[in-house]
Amino acid sequence: MEDEVDRLVAAWRRERPDLDVEPLEVLSRVSRLARHLDRARRLAFSEHQLEPWEFDVLTALRRAGTPYQLSPGQLLTQTLVTSGTMTNRIDRLAKKGLVERLPDPSDRRGVLVRLTDEGRDRADQALAGLLEQERAILAELSRAQRAELAGLLRQLTAPFDNIPG
Amino acid sequence: MEDEVDRLVAAWRRERPDLDVEPLEVLSRVSRLARHLDRARRLAFSEHQLEPWEFDVLTALRRAGTPYQLSPGQLLTQTLVTSGTMTNRIDRLAKKGLVERLPDPSDRRGVLVRLTDEGRDRADQALAGLLEQERAILAELSRAQRAELAGLLRQLTAPFDNIPG
DNA sequence: ATGAAGTCTCTTGATATCGAGCCTCTTGAT
């Protein structure tokens, strides 16, 4: 089946036959799919009264395991946002009672963000919903294809994740 | 090589062994890779004094071919933004002299957005720069792997692009 | 000790986005 990127690439080949636009076949699909996923996630989370950004922070803390706490800096690297954004997010989550801010006992500059019980429950519920929805999207592919796809994507993400980037 | 999603998935398997988090292997990589690409694109475009959003609009018009004009509505569907956003983008591009707004001769509600000569040149230059950068990112994969990856991604994007979505 | 450099978080100001509603014009049924 044809997709929007096929049309996009065909248009470039017509307009700029001198250029090799092969890279777009992969990377434009990644960008566009990510936007579609954002919208789908937003919808899935709205059932749990959570915004995508709230989910990102809450689940980062949830994954850390007991006692469910991380520094803002650790949250930055996991969520790929800037520090100003994270400050703002923590403020709002704290106001909603889903996290609390504690002084870091071992570094007086630092802060620890801890998930509240309610925050943990909300994260767990939203994760279940998200996985269900993602499984539906991935039903297009066989198990083997999904594994293949994951492996190829890993080769592209690894340099970003490991080099300072 | 391991990436951030491997660590993320491992953490979920430890914290929620009851859940099947396999979908994340694919879709979390897509989302994270897209964010990395956004940043890389922003950097690549800054050499040409263009923002990513400007590139998106300009190249949509460029791909349309002579006379390089589309309606705001057509631009919406190609760039996946809302109409308010597109109005704002067109305003700013017009102010910079990269596009101009013309009345649609066949529908008095409508407007046509046309690329200026300078807009076309800037789009062409930025595209060349982007492709160069994307080629570097994709050098991790063989030609056959890139084709494989593109095909798998197409299967996921096609439903979004073809069904009303 | 002491000072310089680095780290961590927060503040600030600018800006882009979205969602909802509005107005104009078109379409199609009667």
Place this chain on the structure above:
DNA sequence: ATCAAGAGGCTCGATATCAAGAGACTTCAT
């Protein structure tokens, strides 16, 4: 003709993001 419904683009208010820089504290070399 006329009217209701729809389509197209714009306005407006709220909000989330980023970049740059400030302040507090730590680290490390001297």
